[in-house]
Amino acid sequence: DSGVTQTPKHLITATGQRVTLRCSPRSGDLSVYWYQQSLDQGLQFLIQYYNGEERAKGNILERFSAQQFPDLHSELNLSSLELGDSALYFCASSVVGTGANTGELFFGEGSRLTVL
Amino acid sequence: GDSVTQMEGPVTLSEEAFLTINCTYTATGYPSLFWYVQYPGEGLQLLLKATKADDKGSNKGFEATYRKETTSFHLEKGSVQVSDSAVYFCALSSGGSYIPTFGRGTSLIVHP
Numbered sequence: 673d674s675g676v677t678q679t680p681k682h683l684i685t686a687t688g689q690r691v692t693l694r695c696s697p698r699s700g701d702l703s704v705y706w707y708q709q710s711l712d713q714g715l716q717f718l719i720q721y722y723n724g725e726e727r728a729k730g731n732i733l734e735r736f737s738a739q740q741f742p743d744l745h746s747e748l749n750l751s752s753l754e755l756g757d758s759a760l761y762f763c764a765s766s767v768v769g770t771g772a773n774t775g776e777l778f779f780g781e782g783s784r785l786t787v788l
Numbered sequence: 789g790d791s792v793t794q795m796e797g798p799v800t801l802s803e804e805a806f807l808t809i810n811c812t813y814t815a816t817g818y819p820s821l822f823w824y825v826q827y828p829g830e831g832l833q834l835l836l837k838a839t840k841a842d843d844k845g846s847n848k849g850f851e852a853t854y855r856k857e858t859t860s861f862h863l864e865k866g867s868v869q870v871s872d873s874a875v876y877f878c879a880l881s882s883g884g885s886y887i888p889t890f891g892r893g894t895s896l897i898v899h900p
Binding site: 674676703705714715717720728730762764766776777778779780781782 | 822824829830831832833834837877886887888889890891892893
């Protein structure tokens with residue numbers, strides 16, 4: 673158990689819809705990362721938040737957005753869904769900012785999104 | 789930009805065989821290097837890491853040595869078990885961003 677919690681584990685929805693994925697980081701971790709894993713693209717970094725602020729952006733579509741709340745949990749919002757958005761979405765957390773971090777991430781079990 | 793290249797899978801072995809999964813990287817500066825493992829139905833978890841040249845990371849019988857001269861971080865295990873069947877990801881982080889760049893993953897299948 674990594675200590676990172678993601679909900680829901682599975683989600684099936686239709687094209688054009690909007691969904692929200694939720695992540696609770698490990699206790700004490702200030703940074704949250706979102707990754708998308710698909711068969712053709714591998715593991716793609718989407719976005720990082722640190723202590724409530726956006727820190728870095730990767731290959732995140734404009735239809736997607738995220739935020740980190742004061743209690744450090746994070747949500748990834750996916751809108752106007754397309755068939756190609758079907759993937760496994762991972763949240764990870766780390767202790768960025770303490771000086772002790774060397775890039776190690778702790779991953780949740782993922783949310784599998786299926787768009788029909 | 790940073791990148792990681794892994795050998796394509798699947799790698800299929802019999803139990804007790806020797807395992808090597810190749811990983812090479814391109815990065816500016818002196819990255820930290822990682823191997824993560826993803827068991828079926830689970831998230832990625834760190835298997836081992838090395839933070840400077842010539843360091844050897846090891847865990848659960850797996851080893852990898854940080855080779856700066858060949859920009860490689862190959863994963864090895866002397867005797868694999870069925871329970872090692874998983875997808876293995878090589879990754880690096882550099883430049884102070886702490887955002888790892890992952891390879892595409894290599895699936896390992898171990899038969900009894």
